[in-house]
Amino acid sequence: SHAYGFFGPKGIGKNRLVDFFVQALLCEKKDGIACGQCRNCVLFANDNHTDVYKVVKDPEEKNIGIEKMREMRERIYLAPSISDRNIAVICDAHSLSADAQNSILKVLEEPPKSAIIILIADFTDSLLPTLRSRLLNIRLAHISIGEMIACLEREYPGVSANSVKNAAHLASGKIDLARSLIADKTLLESAEKDYSKALLFLKSPKNERLKMLYDIFSKSMSFIEQQNSGIKFANSILAAAQWSVYEKLGINESPPAFKSDIKSTPNLAKMSKGLFELIQMMKRNIAPRLAFEQFIWNLN
Template sequence: MAGFHDILGHDSIKDHFRKAIEYGRVSHAYILAGERGMGKKSLAKAFAMTLLCEKSDEEPCMECHSCKQMLSDNHPDVIWVTHEKPASIGVDDIRVQVNDTIDIRPYSSAHKIYIIDEAEKMTAAAQNALLKTIEEPPAYAVILLLTTNQELFLPTILSRCIQLKLKPLQDSLIVQYLTEKMSLNENRAGMVAAFARGNLGRAASIAGSEEFAEMTETLLRILKSIHEMDTEKMLDTIRMMTAEFSDLNECLDFMQLWYRDILMFKVTKDMNTLIFRNEYSAISRICASSSYPGLEQVLDAIDKARVRLGANVNKELALELLFLTMKEN
């Protein structure tokens, strides 16, 4: 567990929390919204730890009794709301863990903090039950709703919470983290950062994934040779992809980055703009034989394949249509 200074990026949210604590203007309810892996839990923990710290209101001291309880995940005044059903947080979960306990004063701190992860899973009844507490909370209570989709909250919930949205990190920050903390070389780190689209958690996960490394190596071989594939080889490749790759949308993301590089190089002729700098010769060769309209058609076909997969169209058929467009253009 870390303080604010150990969290990469999200400076505006960290500043908001710091100032709220410093000036005694902590709200009774917050929504932290962002993709899975972007740091919502880390921010919530840092906020809770700093708010409850006995010595500091800017960063947790890591030494006081409260900080040590937080570090051991054993603070009596920080309640993580759990739920037995994986797909939903029911009204009983909220009533038993929040509503029925919130009037009990904090054991050892000035605040009592409730953290509801995956809060978008609350049913309408659960949200209405929570609303009664948010409308008239005890002065010491703070409720943090962590969500990947705040649009699923009732308007009445949204209107009574301070909404803080996590933004994607700059690729340069992620590259720096991957090279310094995970010892990736700069080219590999750049590709992972671009693939992660500003999500540090996702970047760290795929950087250490053997499955992702195998997928990228296989896809690179396919993308560099697709123009020479005959029909039989192309169909065999598609069958292999649907059998071996668990997430075809990740494959499409990778293909999109590849063709983005080809298009970018065709426009700029500058290899420094490339994500796949190590593949300069292959990108240069494909670029020379591809037209602007052709590359735009390929990128459009990738988007269409993503839509088809989302609509549960036959996977092999969706990839066949994509591969034919890639081969022709």
């Protein structure tokens, strides 16, 4: 295939998997597994391979525009300089504008023999059906808490058991997010505070929930900052709601620091559905604060 799509929630491990995949494609041994020692493997590991072109969304931009795709097309039609492949990796592909996606489609209609295009996206709703149909789609799923803890204990033998359990719990099946939390104590502490705030949101009446939005969306924030803050808090609430449901059903047990005393499981399940819709609205550039206010008013 000339085109691949790696899809799954943010923090699930898509980027790491794509790195393994690209390195294996470039490896001179050509046995499906990167040797890590040949020239191509070393250059790629050092982020210095001239036959790999990465497209990343600018933090202040709402989407990836057609200009970046024009640059990608120019690169993909060049002859490889070191290996026998020209690989374009489009990160945050869920942010591609419609024009940018159509530009990719034109490349896929008659791709150069050496070209491989890889899209990495948190979700597929914003991708054109015609584009998705041209990709070999690979969807990544959440892994169990037990598997995450075992993996983290192997990778970080010097980290305390409590930190490992807390990171696995907060990551909710997203292994790369758990790794980030383990690697950065400040980030882990911040995530623990966000989770505690999310539990408070679940327990609070409607008027208190609305007041909490003043802390989430300050007037000085840009639209992108509000969007990121809103999605982050919504994900924290979603994780807290889901774990509260799991506790009541006896499916999984939360670490002591994250125990909840919420009893209304049906309401939590309904809230989780609303949170999924809220996150998708914010990802589609709906005004974050207005979307959150509507979500709160719609709750019983």
